[in-house]
Amino acid sequence: MISKSVFENQFVIRNAKLEDVIQMEYVQSQCYPTLHESEILNRKHFANHIKIFPEGQIVVENEGKVIASASTFRCNFPEHDSTFLEETDNLWLTNVQVPDGDWLYGIDMGVLPEYRGLGLSKELYKARHDVCKSLGITGQIIAGMTIGYGKVKDKMTIAAYCEALEKKEFTDPTITPQRNAGFIWIRALYNYINDPEAGYASVLMYYPVDENYSL
């Protein structure tokens, strides 16, 4: 299980506990202002994730308060495109969790706005990397929201935005931190998530434990 202090012991990164779920719900409420309510995780979802895959649920604590949260499940590599709700078993994870699956699928990571830009998401991705190593998992997969599209949506299509993003012609508040943490672009997923600011899209990416591994 994960438990470590970072940044001169200011923050503790550890596995989530049932007592954290109300605070995890609060973090969630502050991190996805334009995501449709049907795709927002609540305390019951978090409690179920902790029950079915405790190693994959991680929080950051600061002065006794949960200020960031990250959820994953274990699966085989997704062969077909799907939607966020399909991929997550309508957010519950119960029917998509594969106990001996080769990949760690990150379905959510949120850092409270006042703690952003400190490097906490990088630390959380590293913690997930450690989970992969300790469980013998090949690597992480994520579908990163193209949330920066909202700023340019009147000027270009979401497909044009994703093409430019892939070539690093723009930075994006979500995709850029993920790529800076080590994720490798696979492809854009259109009609994946119910968020108009993200153009309803996400980018499928992977981060293998073995740096020589390639899909």
Ligand SMILES: CC(C)(COP(=O)(O)OP(=O)(O)OC[C@H]1O[C@@H](n2cnc3c(N)ncnc32)[C@H](O)[C@@H]1OP(=O)(O)O)[C@@H](O)C(=O)NCCC(=O)NCCS
């Ligand atoms: C995405 C998110 C988790 C990033 O968390 P964070 O702790 O602020 O990110 P970090 O401080 O670890 O930044 C990591 C890297 O990304 C860069 N970065 C961070 N925010 C950025 C932004 N808005 N635009 C461009 N680059 C950014 C940092 O400069 C850093 O790069 P470097 O260390 O290589 O220089 C956070 O912004 C968040 O909670 N967003 C809302 C929820 C969300 O979109 N979650 C992901 C869903 S798929």
